[in-house]
Amino acid sequence: MALVFTADQDQFRDSIQRFLSDQMPTSRVRQLMATDHGLDNQLWRQTSTELALTGIHIPEHLGGAGFGPVELGIALEEMGRALFCGPYLSSAVLSAYALLICADADQQERWLGDVASGERRCSLAVTESAGLWQNDDIQTKATGGGTASSLLNGRKRFVIDGQSADLILVAARADDGIALYMIDGDTNGLTVTALQTMDPTRKMADIELNDAVATKLTHAPDHLLDTLLNVACIALANEMIGGCQRLLDSAVNYTQLRYQFGRSIASFQAIKHRLADLLLDVELSRSAAYQAAQTLADCSDLRTLDEDQRRHLTEHASLAKAAVCETYLQTALETIQLHGGIGFTWENDTHLWFKRAKSSEVLFGTPAEHRERMMTAIESGNRSQENAA
Amino acid sequence: MNQTTTLHAEVTQWLDEHWDPNMDLLNWRSLVADSGWGAPSWPSDYYGKDMSPMEASIVEQAFADYGAVGAAQSGVRMLAALTLLAHGSHDQKQKYLRGILTGEDQWCQLFSEPGSGSDLAGATTRADLRGDEWIINGQKVWNTSAHHAQYGLLLARTDWDAPKHQGLTYFVINMEQPGVEVRQLAQMNGHASFNEVFMTDAVVSRDDLVGEPGGGWKCAMTTLANERRSFDRARDIGARKGRQGKIFRDLEEEFAIANEPYTWYPQRAGRVDLILQRAVATGAIDDPAQRQDIARLHIMAESAKWTGERAKAAAKAGKPQGPEGSLGKLAASNVARLAARVHTAISGNDALLTGANSPMDGVIAEILVSTPAISIAGGTDEIQKNIIAERVMGLPKEPRVDDGPFRDVRRNTSGPTTKA
């Protein structure tokens, strides 16, 4: 595990932090969350070209900066702290990883470079009726085509940034199994319906596919959805940690400034203990998120994971998702509570993070589902050890 | 015939003689108020019948069984009535109680300030006597329904040299005057039921001082004790939908306005009543882990309900209040928080939806963004715990750093006002 960040990594974090505190103050978040797409084109260009954040984890020969999941985790954490609005998780993380795993060289040339540079924005559409990404849940059908073009039919839900995507990667089922299919955002037969949700800082859409023309990505490794879900959880966990820290900072600040009964409320032991408990939760969760990023970094090729690697990755990804999302929500609730009446207002910023925490709790599966998923991974590891002995 | 049936029969007979759904609401409620049946537990001198709480509940039941409309109940009015009954002058009771029962007047509570919430006794809104009038200057905040209210229950400082609890005085302030400005505040759940209230040389007549000068704290405690007791009670001011007659049309109209600040209050309490229905609809009912969570919530909610009933039964029987009477508000917070969790687990991604096709028209999402209020409004959970520990359990008090003349007490230079 990367127990400590290098000086370069710290510097990298500082530069993102400076950029975001300049460009994404909460006044900007509030403006963007009120729009349909939650996206500022110029800011997105700056993020992708000037800071090159969209390609941070993409190999250099494919147009990226050649760093890995740990650096990506740093970027995500800072975005979570600032509540960055824009298709970073959906395009730069989820879709880019999907292309790294499933696209052949030509397809990577065709799409990955643009996604890495932020030129085109891509969304990943997997979820149908369940929270977790599982083969059983995929009813969307792909027919015809071979390698040329396929036709997709079905319905996808909770597609992050689906309403602003230039490209959409769809998980669909054909006779030979589940694979990813690329469609254009303006293709015929695609209907995108923006969802109204309680977290306006993360845009989502439902999509319907009626004979939408698609290109099948060449590689469809076993356990594809499992691997994608692991990547999604690890990315989300690191994003959430940034939000946790932001909330904790504001609770610590506010309780020191606020006087009641002739003293700062932070001087009450009841409050000190609460803040200490929160710090404990946040730091344990941080370790889980960082470890999960490291575990992902240790997987040299996500296309060909062996049993052991896969189990490990699943255990750590689900552990991090379950741990961090509960900490995030708890930290948000406590931060509201510690602010008193002002914490319940629209004017105060706390609710923006509370809502992100709430939506992150159920995104990619509930904490209970991830605890169960983690247990299954641990159990199967245990069994294979026993068999080996 | 026992006492219960006799009383029930007496009320029914009165309703037989008087009830007419084609009257208008105000006329009917005036009749109810003047008859004493609108508030039978109040003194007979003031629109009541000197009855015990037990008898009063029989009267209420008789009205409900008959399908007749009773006295107005909504909002802060009952807190105002109970405080005036306990501390008000004869003239104040004469002047205000009737309008409370008839529904003519709405009330609000002007206690919290930007600089003093939990520490209510730290209020700095000032009242200065000039001739026969008190001149009020200061700001209140989080005042529910102040934008609809004719009268406010005002806590203000009249003595800056006394220790803080002794320098406060309780007033009734007329909200409809030039010196009072009310601004609605938006909440994180999108509603705007509370307000900021700015008072600039607002005027209160000498006759509207409640209790003694410097005795405001005692009056405020009466208001708060009644408010906190009401948290474990579901708000039942529902218009009786589908009933015929002018009274019911009036009632629905009144309800639409008076209830506007309170539409989200059931969601604030967590909507435990929807859990089973949702669990069946989503299939969560078949998931062993979810069943455990639902069961845990059910146990907590039922025990909390029975604790409230135990307290009520003791009060009716005239027994002194035990610890069960102080726990309702805290229990309600715990129930609401757990219910929000269980609702999220049951609905998964769908819990987030607020627009078209959202589960129960967005009610589930509204639960999630409303439950954080319950542990703050009416005194925070932390303050409730302090009260329980110190007053109910008799534990030692926190050493004070805020005694001595109020002038010298350290406080916020500016409160967390939302004004830009």
Ligand SMILES: Cc1cc2nc3c(=O)[nH]c(=O)nc-3n(C[C@H](O)[C@H](O)[C@H](O)COP(=O)(O)OP(=O)(O)OC[C@H]3O[C@@H](n4cnc5c(N)ncnc54)[C@H](O)[C@@H]3O)c2cc1C
């Ligand atoms: C929905 C809603 C409706 C309301 N309606 C009204 C109304 O109609 N009229 C009205 O006057 N007010 C109303 N209020 C205000 C409410 O009573 C106050 O918000 C509440 O008492 C807390 O005060 P505060 O907001 O100043 O928070 P603070 O007192 O500043 O509290 C901040 C945090 O410090 C904690 N704290 C404070 N003192 C201590 C201590 N000694 N030990 C441990 N922790 C402590 C609190 O528990 C809280 O977590 C309403 C509030 C809400 C949310």
